[in-house]
Amino acid sequence: MAPPPTIAQQLASKQREISVAEFFERNRQILGFDNPQRSLLTTVKEAADNGLDACEEAGILPEILVEIAKEGDDRVRVAVTDNGPGILRKEIPNVFARLLYGSRFHSNRQARGQQGIGISAAVLYANLTTARPAKITSKVEEEEAAHVLELFIDTQKNQPRVATEDVVLWDRPHGTRIELVLKARYIRGRQSPYEYLRGTAIVNPHARIVLVEPDGTRVTFERATEERPPIAKETLPHPYGLELGELGYHLKATKKPTCTEFLTKDLQGVSSRAAKEVLAAAGLKASTAPGSVQGEDQERLLTALRAASLVAPSAEGLSPIGAMLIKRGLKNVLGDVRPDFFAPPVSRPPKVRGGYPFMVEVGLVYGGGLPADQPVQILRFANRVPLLFQQGACAITNAISNLDWRRYGLDQKGGSGLPAGPALILVHVASTKIPFTSEAKEAIAEDPEVDRELTLALQVAARHLRTHLSRRNRRDLASEKFAIILKILPKLAEKTSGLVGKPPPDLTPVITRIMDVVNIESGVTSAADGVHVPVDITNYTPRARVLELFVELPPEALGGATFAPAPDGTDPHLGRAWWTLPKLTPSGKTHLELTFPPKTDVESNDLDWYVAGIDEAHLLGADPLPGDWDVRLPRTIVEAAEAAAAEGAANGGGEEEVDYDAAESGESSAEDD
Amino acid sequence: MPRSRAKAAPKTTEEDEPKIRADALTPTLDLARQIYEQLDHGEIPRMRLPLRTKQNLAFQAREGVWKLGRQMGTRSARKLDGALMLLRTFYLVDFINEMARDKKTSTLRELYYISEAWQEAKFHSEDESNLLIEDLEVLCERLREDFRLHPEENGASVIGDLTLKERNRKGIVKTINCRDDVGDGGYSLPFNVEKEKIQLVKTSAKFVIAIECGGMVDRLAENGFDEQYDAILIHLKGQPARSTRRFLRRVTEELKLPVVVFTDGDPWSFRIYASVAYGAIKTAHISSYLATPAAEFLGVTASDIENYDLPSDHLSDQDVRALQAELTDPRFGTPEWRAEIELMLKNGKKAEQQSLAKYGLNYVTEHYLPEKLTEMGVL
Missing domain, CATH: 3.30.565.10 (Histidine kinase-like ATPase, C-terminal domain)
Structure with missing residues (x-):
C-alpha cells in the first residue's frame, strides 16, 4: 500500500x-x-x-x-x-x-x-x-x-x-x-x-x-532501563485526515472489490453502518468498484466521510515515552545536577487533530544545580526527536510562555514569556503527523488542539511544582521552628533559670505556641520482613485536636498493605485509607504504621497524606483534605474544625511588631568604634 | 536613659575600683528574670528594644545631640534569629557575672573568641558581638565598661599644650604635658578616658583641632602649628573610637575650648564629623555622653575643592550612594549640610586633606588653616 x-x-x-x-x-x-x-x-x-x-x-x-x-x-x-x-x-x-x-x-x-x-x-x-x-x-x-x-x-x-x-x-x-x-x-x-x-x-x-x-x-x-518503549503499530489512514488526492490514490490502489469493503477495511474508524450512510450520502452504490469512483464522486465521498460520525482515530500508531521512562531518562541524564524535585511526569491521553492522533507528555525538574537566575531550560521533542532550533517559533515554547508561572512558583516578568528559575521542562509531542512549521521540522506549528493539550499538561506539571515548593517552604519554616524548640529554647531556659536560681520551667506551653502545627512525620524503611512506613502525628499546637487522617497511594500498593491500627475505612479503587485519630492534647502524640510486602517499590513520594479538621497553616507534613474528595467526615471532626476556625478568626489580627533583628541597621557599620 | 548615664558617669571617685560600677550586674539579672517569667508563664520569650536605625534618630534640642527615638522593635524567640540573639544575650550575661566574680575584664575581641564555647549561640563575627553588647547597654542603661568589656587600646594621639593626670596600670598617678612630656607620636589615649583614669589639669590652648589622617597630624606638628596658633591636635584615626569621642567631649566641656574637625573632602568624612558632633547611629543611646555638639566642620568642603583648586578624584558609585543616603539621614537635615552634599554630588569630586600639599608643605599651616579658622571665627 x-x-x-x-x-x-x-x-x-x-x-x-x-x-x-x-x-x-x-x-x-x-x-x-x-x-x-x-x-x-x-x-x-x-x-x-x-x-x-x-x-x-x-x-x-x-x-x-x-x-x-x-x-x-x-x-x-x-x-x-x-x-x-x-x-x-x-x-x-x-x-x-x-x-x-x-x-x-x-x-x-x-x-x-x-x-x-x-x-x-x-x-x-x-x-x-x-x-x-x-x-x-x-x-x-x-x-x-x-x-x-x-x-x-x-x-x-x-x-x-x-x-x-x-x-x-x-x-x-x-x-x-x-x-x-x-x-x-x-x-x-x-x-x-x-x-x-x-x-x-x-x-x-x-x-x-x-x-x-x-x-x-x-x-x-548510560542505559537507564532495559525496558523498551512499546513499538508504534502501523495504522490505517483515518478519513478525517485524508486529503482529496490521497483518497483518490487509495481508491485507485486498493485491491478491495467494493466501496463498502474499501471504506471498512482500508480506512480506519468506518463501521459497516457508517459506510452505508456515507455511500448513501455520496450517492454511491455499495457494490461500486473503488477504482471507478472518479472526479466529483471522489469529492462527494470525501465530504460524506468528513460529515459522518466515525470512530476516532486510533492512538496505536503513537509511541509515547511514558511517565516512567521520562522520569528515568531525566534522572539518568541530569544525575550530576542533583535536582531537588522530579515532578511526576504527565502523559496526556491521546487526542485527535484532523485525522491524526497525537499526545503530549511533560516532565519537569526543579532545583539542585540548575541555574536559578536564568530562563528555564526547555527540552522539546517531536516523536522522540530533540528539537534544537527555532525554539522561539515553536508551539511548545509558546504554550510555556503563555502560562502564568508566577502562580506556580517561578519568576516571570509580567506573567508571560519564558519563566526564570532553576527548572527544566521537557515536552514531547507524539503524532503520526506532527504539524511542523516548515519542512525543516525544527518547530511545532500553532494548532488550537495541540495547544490546549500542551497547556493542560504543563498546568498539571506546574501544579506539582507549586505543591513541592509550598511543602518545601513549610518544611524550611518548620525546621527553623524545630531548631528553636529543640536546641535554643531548652538552653535559654537553662541559662535564665540558672541566673535567677530557680528550677527550669516546663516548656510545653511555649513550644506549642511557637510551633503551632500538627506535625505528620512519615518515612519509608525497607527490611527483610517488609517495607515499613511509620507515621508519627504530634500536636504542637496550644489546643486539643480531633483529626481525620487520610493517605492516598497507588491502588496496587494499597492492596498489599497492612495497617496498624486498622483504618476506619479504605477505598481500594482510589488507593485511599483513613483513620479518625484519638484526641490529641497539646504536645500529645499518636503513631500508626503501614507495612507493605518485602521489596514493594514504594517511595515516600508515592504516599500523600491529608488531614481534615485543621487548616493548612497549622499542618506540617500533610495537606488539608482536598475539597473534591467529597468525603463525609464524622461529626466530631466537622465540629472540631469549625471550632478551631472560629477560634483562629477570633485570635487573628494580633499586633504586628517590628522584628528588631530584621530592622534596617542604617549605615552604621561605617561608624564603628 | 543616656541622660542619666551622663550624670552617672562622673559620679565615681578615685577610690572606686576602676571603671566598674557596682550595680552593673543587677539589671542583667533583671533581664534574665524577665525571660524566665515569660517561659514560666508559657509565653514566647521576647524583649523590646529601641531601634538603632537612621530612621529612629531624634534630635534633643536641649543637649544638641541626636539620640534614639521612640520606635521599638521586638526580639522574639518566635524567629530563629531572635531566639539565637536571646540565647546569646544570656550567655553574655552569664559571662559578665562570671567576670565580676573573678574580677577580670575582657576585650571585645576576647569575648568574640570566648563565644566559641557557646555552640549554636556563638558569634559569627565581631560585628555581631559588638551589636549585642550595645543592645545590653541599651537594655541595662549601662556602659560596656560597666560590664567589664572594653575595646583594645587603639591609642588615638594628642599633641599640644595640655596637662593631664593619668592613673597608670600600676595605680600611680602621672602628670603629663601632651607637648613637653611626650615623643613625636604625642600622648596616646587609653580606652578608658573617664575621670577615675584621666583628669584634665590645664592648658594654654585656644582651640582643639580634630584631624582625620595621621599624615596631616604630623604635618601640623612638624610645622609647629600647635605652638604658633595655641592648638591641641587630636588624631581621629578615621571613624573615631568611643574613647576619642569621649575625650573630645570632656576637653571641650571641662576646658571650654572650641573644636574644629578637619577631614578629607568626601562622603565618609562627613560621617566622621557627624559622629563626633551629633552622635553615631549605633551609639545613639549614649550620644549625650559621647557627642560634642559644639564641634564645627572645617573642611575639606566641596567648595574648598573648587576654591583652592585641589587635586581631586571622581566620586565612585559607592561615594554617590553614600551621599544620597546622607540626604535621608536626619543628622544632615540642615540647609547647610544639604547644600554641601548636593554641591559635592553636583561637582562629582572628592579630595584628600593632603592634596593641599599641591601648594607646598607649609601651605596648609600658613594659608589654608588660618584662612578657614578666621572665617569660622576661631582665630
Whole structure:
C-alpha cells in the first residue's frame, strides 16, 4: 500500500531533470546543511536516528557510538556505529546514496524520520564538500562477514555509485557503521551534537549512547532501563485526515472489490453502518468498484466521510515515552545536577487533530544545580526527536510562555514569556503527523488542539511544582521552628533559670505556641520482613485536636498493605485509607504504621497524606483534605474544625511588631568604634 | 536613659575600683528574670528594644545631640534569629557575672573568641558581638565598661599644650604635658578616658583641632602649628573610637575650648564629623555622653575643592550612594549640610586633606588653616 506522493517527492520528481546537487543547493536550509556547525549536527542526528529506528524495528536495545575527529582546519570525520540488525548488501547503496529512498516513507505510524532524505543528504553533503566517499560497514546476523562499501551519489541521476567494495570480519554480530568526512565545525553547547545526543538519551533511556569528541573526551549516556518503549503499530489512514488526492490514490490502489469493503477495511474508524450512510450520502452504490469512483464522486465521498460520525482515530500508531521512562531518562541524564524535585511526569491521553492522533507528555525538574537566575531550560521533542532550533517559533515554547508561572512558583516578568528559575521542562509531542512549521521540522506549528493539550499538561506539571515548593517552604519554616524548640529554647531556659536560681520551667506551653502545627512525620524503611512506613502525628499546637487522617497511594500498593491500627475505612479503587485519630492534647502524640510486602517499590513520594479538621497553616507534613474528595467526615471532626476556625478568626489580627533583628541597621557599620 | 548615664558617669571617685560600677550586674539579672517569667508563664520569650536605625534618630534640642527615638522593635524567640540573639544575650550575661566574680575584664575581641564555647549561640563575627553588647547597654542603661568589656587600646594621639593626670596600670598617678612630656607620636589615649583614669589639669590652648589622617597630624606638628596658633591636635584615626569621642567631649566641656574637625573632602568624612558632633547611629543611646555638639566642620568642603583648586578624584558609585543616603539621614537635615552634599554630588569630586600639599608643605599651616579658622571665627 503506497500513499500519494508527498510534497518532497513531488519536488524531487520535478527536479529529476536537474541534478540532485542543485536540488540540494536549493534546499540546504531545509535539509539542515546551511553552515558547517549545523551540517555536523544534522549528520550526527540523521545517522543516530537511523540507528535508533533500526534497533527499534528489530527489537534490539540500542547502542550508538558517535565518534567525531578533526580532519584538517575545516573538515571533520564523523563515524556513527549502531548495533541494529544491519542492512543487506543490495540495499546499502540505495539506503545511503540515493535521495528519497526509505522503507518508512510510506507508513502511517509515528517515526523519527519520514522523508528518506536525511542520511543520503549527509552523504551528498560530504561528497560535495570534500569529494570523499561515504564509507559504510554493515553486517546482518545471518552472514559471517560485514560488507564495506565506499559510496558516492551520482548527482546527475540521483543514483548510488560504488567506489570500492570489500568484505571484512567485524567483531560484532550485527550493526551498521557510517563514516563521513565533511566540511564542518565541532562545538559544544547549544545546538551541538552533544546536546542532541543528551536529549536523545533522555527520551530513549533504553539506549546507550557514547560520544567521542574531537579532543578525545568520551561522554557516555548510560542505559537507564532495559525496558523498551512499546513499538508504534502501523495504522490505517483515518478519513478525517485524508486529503482529496490521497483518497483518490487509495481508491485507485486498493485491491478491495467494493466501496463498502474499501471504506471498512482500508480506512480506519468506518463501521459497516457508517459506510452505508456515507455511500448513501455520496450517492454511491455499495457494490461500486473503488477504482471507478472518479472526479466529483471522489469529492462527494470525501465530504460524506468528513460529515459522518466515525470512530476516532486510533492512538496505536503513537509511541509515547511514558511517565516512567521520562522520569528515568531525566534522572539518568541530569544525575550530576542533583535536582531537588522530579515532578511526576504527565502523559496526556491521546487526542485527535484532523485525522491524526497525537499526545503530549511533560516532565519537569526543579532545583539542585540548575541555574536559578536564568530562563528555564526547555527540552522539546517531536516523536522522540530533540528539537534544537527555532525554539522561539515553536508551539511548545509558546504554550510555556503563555502560562502564568508566577502562580506556580517561578519568576516571570509580567506573567508571560519564558519563566526564570532553576527548572527544566521537557515536552514531547507524539503524532503520526506532527504539524511542523516548515519542512525543516525544527518547530511545532500553532494548532488550537495541540495547544490546549500542551497547556493542560504543563498546568498539571506546574501544579506539582507549586505543591513541592509550598511543602518545601513549610518544611524550611518548620525546621527553623524545630531548631528553636529543640536546641535554643531548652538552653535559654537553662541559662535564665540558672541566673535567677530557680528550677527550669516546663516548656510545653511555649513550644506549642511557637510551633503551632500538627506535625505528620512519615518515612519509608525497607527490611527483610517488609517495607515499613511509620507515621508519627504530634500536636504542637496550644489546643486539643480531633483529626481525620487520610493517605492516598497507588491502588496496587494499597492492596498489599497492612495497617496498624486498622483504618476506619479504605477505598481500594482510589488507593485511599483513613483513620479518625484519638484526641490529641497539646504536645500529645499518636503513631500508626503501614507495612507493605518485602521489596514493594514504594517511595515516600508515592504516599500523600491529608488531614481534615485543621487548616493548612497549622499542618506540617500533610495537606488539608482536598475539597473534591467529597468525603463525609464524622461529626466530631466537622465540629472540631469549625471550632478551631472560629477560634483562629477570633485570635487573628494580633499586633504586628517590628522584628528588631530584621530592622534596617542604617549605615552604621561605617561608624564603628 | 543616656541622660542619666551622663550624670552617672562622673559620679565615681578615685577610690572606686576602676571603671566598674557596682550595680552593673543587677539589671542583667533583671533581664534574665524577665525571660524566665515569660517561659514560666508559657509565653514566647521576647524583649523590646529601641531601634538603632537612621530612621529612629531624634534630635534633643536641649543637649544638641541626636539620640534614639521612640520606635521599638521586638526580639522574639518566635524567629530563629531572635531566639539565637536571646540565647546569646544570656550567655553574655552569664559571662559578665562570671567576670565580676573573678574580677577580670575582657576585650571585645576576647569575648568574640570566648563565644566559641557557646555552640549554636556563638558569634559569627565581631560585628555581631559588638551589636549585642550595645543592645545590653541599651537594655541595662549601662556602659560596656560597666560590664567589664572594653575595646583594645587603639591609642588615638594628642599633641599640644595640655596637662593631664593619668592613673597608670600600676595605680600611680602621672602628670603629663601632651607637648613637653611626650615623643613625636604625642600622648596616646587609653580606652578608658573617664575621670577615675584621666583628669584634665590645664592648658594654654585656644582651640582643639580634630584631624582625620595621621599624615596631616604630623604635618601640623612638624610645622609647629600647635605652638604658633595655641592648638591641641587630636588624631581621629578615621571613624573615631568611643574613647576619642569621649575625650573630645570632656576637653571641650571641662576646658571650654572650641573644636574644629578637619577631614578629607568626601562622603565618609562627613560621617566622621557627624559622629563626633551629633552622635553615631549605633551609639545613639549614649550620644549625650559621647557627642560634642559644639564641634564645627572645617573642611575639606566641596567648595574648598573648587576654591583652592585641589587635586581631586571622581566620586565612585559607592561615594554617590553614600551621599544620597546622607540626604535621608536626619543628622544632615540642615540647609547647610544639604547644600554641601548636593554641591559635592553636583561637582562629582572628592579630595584628600593632603592634596593641599599641591601648594607646598607649609601651605596648609600658613594659608589654608588660618584662612578657614578666621572665617569660622576661631582665630
